[in-house]
Amino acid sequence: MEKGSYVKDISPASEARGLFVVSQAAQGQSRNGPYWRLTLADASGSLEAKIWHPLSAEFSEIAVGSVVWAEGRAGLYRDQIQLTVEQLRPLSEEEGAAVDQAALMPASPFPLDDMLDELLGLCKEEFRHAPWRKLALSVFNNQALRAAFRVCPAAKGVHHAYVGGLLEHTLGVFRLCRRIADQYPQLDRQTLLAGALFHDFGKIREFSGGLANDYTDEGRLLGHLMLGVEMLAPHLDKSGLEENLQRHLKHLILSHHGELQFGAVRQPHTAEALALHYADNLDAKMAQCRSLFEQLGEEGQDWTSWQATLGRPLYRAARTPESPQSSQAGATPSRGRKKAMREECLSLLKV
Numbered sequence: 474m475e476k477g478s479y480v481k482d483i484s485p486a487s488e489a490r491g492l493f494v495v496s497q498a499a500q501g502q503s504r505n506g507p508y509w510r511l512t513l514a515d516a517s518g519s520l521e522a523k524i525w526h527p528l529s530a531e532f533s534e535i536a537v538g539s540v541v542w543a544e545g546r547a548g549l550y551r552d553q554i555q556l557t558v559e560q561l562r563p564l565s566e567e568e569g570a571a572v573d574q575a576a577l578m579p580a581s582p583f584p585l586d587d588m589l590d591e592l593l594g595l596c597k598e599e600f601r602h603a604p605w606r607k608l609a610l611s612v613f614n615n616q617a618l619r620a621a622f623r624v625c626p627a628a629k630g631v632h633h634a635y636v637g638g639l640l641e642h643t644l645g646v647f648r649l650c651r652r653i654a655d656q657y658p659q660l661d662r663q664t665l666l667a668g669a670l671f672h673d674f675g676k677i678r679e680f681s682g683g684l685a686n687d688y689t690d691e692g693r694l695l696g697h698l699m700l701g702v703e704m705l706a707p708h709l710d711k712s713g714l715e716e717n718l719q720r721h722l723k724h725l726i727l728s729h730h731g732e733l734q735f736g737a738v739r740q741p742h743t744a745e746a747l748a749l750h751y752a753d754n755l756d757a758k759m760a761q762c763r764s765l766f767e768q769l770g771e772e773g774q775d776w777t778s779w780q781a782t783l784g785r786p787l788y789r790a791a792r793t794p795e796s797p798q799s800s801q802a803g804a805t806p807s808r809g810r811k812k813a814m815r816e817e818c819l820s821l822l823k824v
Contacts, residue, residue: 474568476576481517481768483547489556490544491515492564494577494684498535509535513543513556516579518768519630520547522556532561538684540569540577552778577684581637585623588637592644596670599651604714605663609670611708618704621677626686628676632760634686639676642756646672649752657748664718665745668725672753675701675726698738701726721745729753762787 477491493513501508506526513522522543524532535541544560564572581588593613600606613619627633627642650669654662678700679692691700702723709719724746730737731750741747765777766789775789 474564474572476515476573477542479517480513480515480520483520483554483556485547485549485554487547488545489547491542492572492577493541493543495535495537495539495541496684496686498537500529506530509558511535511558513541514579515577516575518579520554520556521550522558524558524561528558528561535561535563537687540564540572540684574684579635581633581635581641583637583641585637585640588640588644589619589623592640592647592670595647595651599666600663602663604712604718605667608667608705608708608712608714611711612671612674612705618677621682622674625677625682626680627673629680629686629688632757632764636682639673642760643670643673645756645760646749646752649756650749653748653752657744660745660748661721664721664725665748667722668729668745668749669752671701671705671722672726672729672749673697673701675699675704678704696736698727698730698736725749758783 474492478489479491480493483489493515495511496514496519497510497512499510501510503526506529508526508529509524509532511522511524512519514520522545541564542560542562543556543558545556545558547554547556549555596609596613597606600609613622622643623640624636625639626635627638633639633642647666647669650665654660654665675697679689679697681687681689695703705722705726709722714722721743724739724741724743727738728741728746729749731754732740741750761780761782765780765787769775769777769789777787777789779786
């Protein structure tokens with residue numbers, strides 16, 4: 474069955490016909506009768522859709538995670554594209570099984586195996602203290618944990634909310650923390666990098682993954698910070714890691730959201746915890762910017778819609794033009810340029 478329209482190609486005042494995953498579904502009541510509020514998703518993104526009365530009355534249930542064929546007309550509502558559904562047909566199990574899942578599930582733009590190989594290579598390079606190395610290898614030698622970590626999304630929305638998102642985000646934070654440790658050698662480099670490696674590990678159990686990625690029951694009740702500490706416990710017991718380092722790692726995980734109102738169990742109370750918090754926040758924000766700017770598409774549209782999570786719209790600024798090869802940093806100056814530089818230096822010395 475052909476995919477039809479992709480979310481990224483749906484624009485205001487256009488018709489849309491295609492296969493989508495129902496990632497959210499809720500009933501509401503308007504003056505004209507009951508309606509359905511849906512989120513329809515595919516590999517390119519997601520959008521809100523409404524089924525108004527009387528069509529809404531034809532559906533007693535719309536299952537989250539189901540694949541549907543939807544047809545309708547797109548419009549703008551509060552600066553966001555919204556689809557008014559005119560036809561909706563849930564696919565049977567047989568039809569759903571025949572659909573190309575890659576067309577319906579967004580994934581990291583980077584190869585998952587390459588990212589995992591790089592992350593594990595960095596662990597072997599960085600963890601010189603035997604217990605840290607033993608902890609990392611113990612976790613990632615567990616085939617079930619390794620497989621789940623490889624494909625797990627890092628969020629339900631906003632940033633890295635796709636297959637491989639957790640791996641991509643963890644690698645990004647690990648890279649940032651290496652650079653931070655280079656800049657500030659007073660930091661405990663290996664503890665900071667262990668925090669980067671495991672700060673979001675609990676998301677493996679916080680999210681269901683799959684077509685209808687959603688919070689699990691334990692994800693809603695405990696959250697990935699608590700789940701991460703719980704998941705590491707048996708590996709820490711076998712690692713031989715000193716008790717004070719174990720305690721510091723747990724603090725890094727429990728405090729990396731920065732503030733209590735943003736989900737932190739504790740505020741960061743060590744220099745390493747502060748560094749991890751800002752690295753985590755920066756990587757998440759940059760991924761969000763990348764996603765938002767990719768959605769802008771055409772030239773001339775440089776402002777995003779209002780972003781509630783940021784409290785502002787974002788502007789895609791013009792980039793600095795690429796310099797000619799001769800003037801790039803590191804290029805060998807010409808004889809005339811050398812003379813001009815010499816004369817400039819002499820004039821400065823005379824001042």
